[in-house]
Amino acid sequence: MDVVFIHNLEVKTKIGVFDWEHDIEQKLIFDIDMKWSNKIPAENDDISKALDYSTVTDFILFFCRSRQFELIETLAEELANRLMAKFLLPWIKIKITKPGAISQAHVGVLIERGTK
Ligand SMILES: Nc1nc2c(c(=O)[nH]1)N=C([C@H](O)[C@@H](O)CO)CN2
Secondary structure, three states: OOEEEEEEEEEEEOEOOOHHHOOOOEEEEEEEEEEOOOHHHHHHOOHHHOOOHHHHHHHHHHHHHHOOEOOHHHHHHHHHHHHHHHHOOOEEEEEEEOOOOOOOOOOEEEEEEEOO
16 A cells, blocks of 8 residues: 655644643644555656645644644544545544643554545
């Protein structure tokens, strides 16, 4: 399976279940893998046939700035739905890490949607 990935994407957004989190921005780190056939873009050396990771990144940044959730689970689910619909992705894996949440650990969620 071919993949286009965006790893270690840092985004500042309003996220969290507690009242004190509702008005501040916190850092999240996204690791995203998207199934995409890279053979045809490679054969044609043509960005229009590729899954453009710059365009996808811009969409993620826009989405995170325009929406607010309590759970990172909800953010992951909504983002997966939106990315699959907009870019016609058959499969996506999204990992979101919330580095400031617990000082002693890395915590977050990982979801996989679609058909591998
Ligand atoms: N599974 C989850 N657990 C927790 C979340 C979450 O989004 N998913 N969020 C919080 C708080 O917002 C926390 O990050 C504040 O530091 C707690 N647990």
